[in-house]
Amino acid sequence: MEERDAVVVAGYRLPKYSVLMSVYEKELPENLNQSLESMLKQTYPPSDFVLVCDGKLTNALDVIVKSFQNEYKDIFRIVRIDENVGAGKAVNKGIKACRYEYIVRMDSDDVSLRGRCLKEMLMFAMDKKLDIVGSYVEEFDDLTDKTLTLKKVPLMHDEIMNYSRRRNPFNRQTVAFRKSKALEIGGYSDLKLCEDYDFAVRMLAGGAKGQNIPEVLVRYRVSESTPEIRRSWRLTKGFVAVRWKLFTEGYIGLRDFFPPCFLQLILFILPMRFTRWFYRKFLRDTKITPPTAEVLGREQK
Template sequence: MEKDGVRLPEYSVLMSVYKGEKPEFLRECIDSMLEQTFAPDDFVLVCDGPLTKELDNVISEYEHKHECFRVLRLPENMGVGYCANEGLKMCRNEYIVKMDSDDIALPERCELSMYMMAKHPGVDMLGAYISEFDSDTGEEIAVRKTPTGDSAIRKYARRRNPFNNPTLVYKKSWVEKIGGYTTVRRCEDYDFVVRMLAAGAVGRNIPKVLVRYRVNGGNYDRRRNWANTRSFIAVRWKIYRSGFSGLWDFTVTTAAQLVMFLLPSSLTGRFYKKLLR
């Protein structure tokens, strides 16, 4: 496909799913990727351990209907980072488009992303804005914006992930260069992004919403979960020890996470929205 005289490169969609996902959300997500204005020629879905019968039925449908749709089934739950590493081995293309199994990509997401990557070959990692919406009502909640240029991305990354993970596109060769994802069970996406940037990868964000991000009460509960809070702090300590961020960056972000953990559930969403702004 060509756009404004620029030849768009083929890409691989990489996604993982676990047994807790809702079949209707998975179906909506997969459809949103297969029905792109610039459709993928390679789609790798990693099943993170045994799934429910309902999820298996949804996946089987796509396996039979779409030649590009390929499935890797892991015998046990291994986590997002492990799934990404195993799925990357199967991906056929240099450009990898990440996707979460319950979000919805806007129709031009991949066309605009591949156009940007083709027009700016020096960019190694690309993202975009997301629109958070209430999973029950469909109501738009907030737009999560991210810095656009490489220098702003690097500065932002000292405290928070400068990319919205469901919008991420990157070069497979760069991931291989840094040794893939690490085995951290939470905050693996932030850890991955910082390691890419620290190794010299150039980042950029498209200042446009390209993915709708599903939010429900469980999202806020996970942010308040102690295991998640502890992992959040551990990853940021690792980033500080690597020299990528400073002690003040670590202190500020850790304090904010602890506040969120200690807040009552009724106030967590409000505090999170203030952080977005």
């Protein structure tokens, strides 16, 4: 399939789109390679790919980047930043560089299933009022590739609005959005952590219409350090900071501010085994239904 060919699915003409990814020196080359490949070999491939290098990369990472640039020279573009500025600022530079109205975000260590972008662009084609789209995400073990859990999110706009007062209503690894709407609300903030949650809320507060696809479209890599990161003081401070920002801006009230912050503090204080148990028991689905499993198998072939 040629990138520039018009693609019609179920009577809808799919819009062209840009992929936006940022990477920094601590990423593993093999993870970056797999992530880039998963996006560039979509069943409906991108017409534009912007990779933001947030600071100087290692030689191994640069080799990966240059190899993809040579192979996909017509669409693959690199935006380099001399010093590491953080995810929010790096992504903002990338948003401005993207050529198309629809932007698909991608992390540099996750894996998109081959039909992800086709399905997300089909959503935009079917509903011209949509501004932000996401999906379910599958968490998998970095060492064994074994599926661990399924993270679901609310599907329709009203549910998404309600959920956003307590948690991010989108799996950040799966998000696609309108460039014009993102620029209208000022892009991502300078928050060091939870900038994706803040971005989603500001999009919704700014009038954006959102929807999630009830299907796994991205595989999220989980390593041995993931539970420790989830309960770390750094993440706890970042989570409380974004909650406080939403409270002072009037998006949430005290009833929405305190319970999530209290829970995050409990996760920080209690032993690691509790954090593991809690995420699997209350925030994740450990059972992937047969239809989802079937989709996963089909997409990864």
